[in-house]
Amino acid sequence: MGKSKVLVVGGTGYIGRRIVKASLAEGHETYVLQRPEIGLDIDKLQILLSFKKQGAHLIEGSFNDHKSLVDAVKQVDVVICTMSGVHFRSHNILLQLKLVEAIKEAGNVKRFLPSEFGMDPARMGHALEPGRVTFDEKMVVRKAIEEANIPFTYVIANCFAGYFVGNLSQLGRLTPPKDKVYLYGDGNVKGFDLAGQVGVGHFYHIFYEGCLTNFEIGEGSEEASKLYPQVEYTRMDDYMKIYV
Ligand SMILES: NC(=O)c1ccc[n+]([C@@H]2O[C@H](COP(=O)([O-])OP(=O)(O)OC[C@H]3O[C@@H](n4cnc5c(N)ncnc54)[C@H](OP(=O)(O)O)[C@@H]3O)[C@@H](O)[C@H]2O)c1
Structure with a gap:
């Protein structure tokens, strides 16, 4: 299989950490977004530094700084986002719309994998309130990706x-x-x-x-x-x- 330049956004999270590890293990040139907002979160910083030690490149960028996201995605072929969708931790799926904008503007990304990794939201149109927010928001992100003509893969992981x-x-x-x-x-x-x-x-x-x-x-x-x-x-x- 060909090697790619892969950027993981959300790399210190639960699934993000495992995706960074897997990307490195597969021999892809692996980049991880380092957000200034992590501030004094020493655990996140240590995780990022351990990725660097294993050969990943850290790229500084913030969801509050559009240009930094455009510059980050310009450096890679594949973007994998593992933004939090977990309600008892933090839930920020819609923030990915900013990433979609950046990928659209950069114009070079060959494949985007948004933060899905759960049930297929396209099959959950009938879902109960208030849990349907999980699926509705993922569908909003899908719509933005498809309208921007960004090549995508949606990973339906069902239950971890x-x-x-x-x-x-x-x-x-x-x-x-x-x-x-x-x-x-x-x-x-x-x-x-x-x-x-x-x-x-x-x-x-x-x-x-x-x-x-x-x-x-x-x-x-x-x-x-x-x-x-x-x-x-x-x-x-x-x-x-x-x-x-
Ligand atoms: N199928 C299942 O059983 C199952 C279980 C859990 C999750 N999931 C799905 O997997 C995906 C990832 O979930 P997760 O549990 O891995 O997420 P998580 O660990 O809660 O968070 C992942 C990352 O989201 C980023 N993030 C959170 N708040 C942010 C903010 N305000 N601004 C910018 N970045 C922010 C952080 O990135 P940094 O690393 O940059 O700090 C964080 O490390 C979601 O789509 C979720 O629905 C599925």
């Missing part, structure tokens, strides 16, 4: 194991429950804060409605295991051993 396996898909925790598990119903549960309501709506679609499996993948898309047959998968019972 780190969030859904260890906890046996229980809301509000990441480790295995020891005494009881809840079986989910119709999502009409009271008493959650906003992040909880978003989460329980998604759980309704995943576990009650079966939105991850009740369709054919269809034209213009590929099943990832066919694209990357060399990837070795971890069985659930092996994965669970990290929690013992």
